[in-house]
């Protein structure tokens with residue numbers, strides 16, 4: 001800790017600027033300059049960058065398209081593994097995904113699912129990441145093509161780590177989770193709009209060192225996104241880039257399907273504290289996240305407890321941003337969570353938390 005933290009600068013007092021203060025000022029500047037305390041955040045111990053990534057031919061196809069400890073499919077959240085290093089593998093695939101009765105689309109995925117798997121680690125952990133581009137091994141819908149991975153939780157050179165790799169290639173690189181929070185990952189291959197709209201996104205949860213300051217009885221992951229579909233009567237629909245550019249979605253969804261969690265409600269009990277990890281991946285719209293029938297006791301913007309708000313009715317989440325929302329279930333009932341931008345709600349961005357006996 002800086003020896004000066006207990007003696008904050010008090011702007012209302014006149015210290016004068018005499019030679020007697022000069023050594024102190026020099027000392028303060030020196031401390032700030034060497035990456036100590038900055039705005040209350042200790043940046044000591046953070047790991048910036050990493051070694052050059054490797055690109056190699058893809059190995060044999062495994063039984064699943066993702067692997068690693070602390071990985072789950074939303075809304076479930078697996079416990080973060082008690083390890084300092086995590087081997088995370090996500091395969092890129094091209095899939096047909098059903099989003100509603102008789103509505104299918106040609107998705108591009110991480111791990112074969114949309115949204116991609118939830119990755120749960122802890123602040124300070126290292127991720128050994130492997131992406132394998134298997135877009136050439138799926139059903140021949142959209143053609144094989146290059147893909148990539150951009151982790152918002154990482155602090156690395158995007159020119160080499162976030163490079164695109166072609167079909168049949170495997171990319172490996174490492175990064176360290178310096179900051180706690182809820183972070184987006186997505187394909188960064190141009191046109192990025194098309195790759196995200198086609199399903200290439202997911203959530204990383206980085207637990208703070210020492211954990212969260214509250215105890216939650218229930219935890220769920222919610223990923224909000226937009227779908228822009230063109231109409232095809234003969235085969236699965238494709239992403240409509242014109243609609244995406246005009247920001248006119250067909251559906252706005254939590255966890256991949258319109259009103260998915262009306263059909264599959266999240267469970268809770270009266271009196272329980274629920275913690276929702278909410279990520280808005282866009283690619284174009286914001287989320288005005290609200291839970292009908294309760295008040296958000298705590299909101300941590302971007303999922304970092306340093307960014308705490310209390311007693312919120314609605315939290316605005318930008319495209320590629322996130323929030324952790326905690327609230328109490330006040331009594332038995334069904335609590336509907338919505339994007340309170342109600343056009344988005346009508347297009348599917350709503351779901352239920354059932355607290356019925």
Ligand SMILES: [Cu+2]
Nearest residue numbers: 147187189195
């Ligand atoms: Cu891609």
